Amino acid sequence: SQQGEEDPQALSIQEGENATMNCSYKTSINNLQWYRQNSGRGLVHLILIRSNEREKHSGRLRVTLDTSKKSSSLLITASRAADTASYFCATKAGGTSYGKLTFGQGTILTVHP
Amino acid sequence: SQTIHQWPATLVQPVGSPLSLECTVEGTSNPNLYWYRQAAGRGLQLLFYSVGIGQISSEVPQNLSASRPQDRQFILSSKKLLLSDSGFYLCAWSRDRRLGGYTFGSGTRLTVV
Numbered sequence: 001s002q003q004g005e006e007d008p009q010a011l012s013i014q015e016g017e018n019a020t021m022n023c024s025y026k027t028s029i030n031n032l033q034w035y036r037q038n039s040g041r042g043l044v045h046l047i048l049i050r051s052n053e054r055e056k057h058s059g060r061l062r063v064t065l066d067t068s069k070k071s072s073s074l075l076i077t078a079s080r081a082a083d084t085a086s087y088f089c090a091t092k093a094g095g096t097s098y099g100k101l102t103f104g105q106g107t108i109l110t111v112h113p
Numbered sequence: 114s115q116t117i118h119q120w121p122a123t124l125v126q127p128v129g130s131p132l133s134l135e136c137t138v139e140g141t142s143n144p145n146l147y148w149y150r151q152a153a154g155r156g157l158q159l160l161f162y163s164v165g166i167g168q169i170s171s172e173v174p175q176n177l178s179a180s181r182p183q184d185r186q187f188i189l190s191s192k193k194l195l196l197s198d199s200g201f202y203l204c205a206w207s208r209d210r211r212l213g214g215y216t217f218g219s220g221t222r223l224t225v226v
Contacts, residue, residue: 031212042119042203042217043157050212088156092212098164099145099207100172101215105156 006089006107014112019076021107023089024069030094032065032072033101037086046074046087051094081113115140119204119218126225132177132191134221136204139185144206146187147215148179151201163187199225 007022023032031050035043049056049065049072056063062075076083086108090101119136126132138144145164149157159172161179169179176195180188187204201222205215 033214035215035217040201040220040222042219043205043215045214045216048212048214090215098162098170099209099212100147100159100162102159103149103157 006087006104008107009105010108010110012110012112013079015079015081017079017111019079019083019109019111021074021087021089021109023072023074023104025072025089025091025102025104026070027091028094029067029091031092032063033090033092034061034063034072034074035088035090035103037088037106039085043088076109079109079111081111083109084111085109115206115208115216117204117206117216117218119221121221122219123222124224126194126223128196128225129193132189132194132198132223134189134202134204134223136187136189136218137185138187138206141185141206141208143184144208146181147205147207148187148189149203149205151203151220157203161189194225196225199223 005024031048033048034046036046037043047058047063049063060077065072086106088103088106090103116139147162148160151157163169163181177191201220203220204218
C-alpha cells in the first residue's frame with residue numbers, strides 16, 4: 001500500500017514562482033524524505049526530516065512536517081526551469097524496518113522559463 | 114566516495130525469456146540494498162531488500178527473484194518474463210540503516226514484448 005500520497009499530482013508554474021507540494025501518510029514514521037527524479041533517471045535524495053522536527057531548510061528547499069496531521073510539505077522557492085522534475089515523498093516507519101522506505105505517487109513539477 | 118552502478122540501462126526482452134539485472138555498490142561495506150519497480154513514471158514499489166549476503170526479503174509475490182552473492186552485489190532475476198514485468202527498475206542502497214536515506218542507481222528500463 002502507498003504510505004505517502006502527494007498533492008497535487010501535477011503542478012505547472014512560471015520561473016521565479018514558488019512551488020509547494022504536499023504529502024500525507026497514514027502510519028507513524030521515523031522520518032520523512034523527499035526525492036527528485038528527472039525523466040527516465042534514478043531518484044536523488046533531497047532532504048530528510050525526522051519525526052521530532054517540524055521544519056528543515058536546504059538551499060531553496062523548505063520542508064515542514066506535522067505529525068499530528070500526518071502530513072508534510074515541500075516548498076521550492078524562486079523556482080527555475082531546471083527544477084522541472086517529479087518529486088516524491090517517502091516515509092520510513094519506526095522500529096525495525098531495515099531502512100525500508102515507502103514512496104508516494106509523486107508530483108510532476110513543470111517550471112516554464 | 115560511494116557510488117552505485119546499475120546495468121543495463123535499457124533492455125527489450127521477449128515474453129518467456131530470462132532476466133538478470135545487476136547492481137553493485139562501491140565505497141561502502143555491508144549496505145542495505147533494495148530493488149524497486151516504477152510503473153509509468155509514478156510511485157515506486159519495493160520488490161526486494163537485503164541486509165546482508167544471502168539474505169533476501171521479498172515484499173510482494175511476483176515472477177521475480179533476487180540474490181546477493183557478494184556484499185556489494187544485488188541481482189534481480191526472472192526465469193520467464195511476463196508482459197507485466199515491463200517497467201523501470203531501480204536499485205538503491207542505504208548508508209544509514211536507522212534513517213534509511215537512499216542513493217539510487219540510474220535505473221533499467223525493461224520492455225517485455
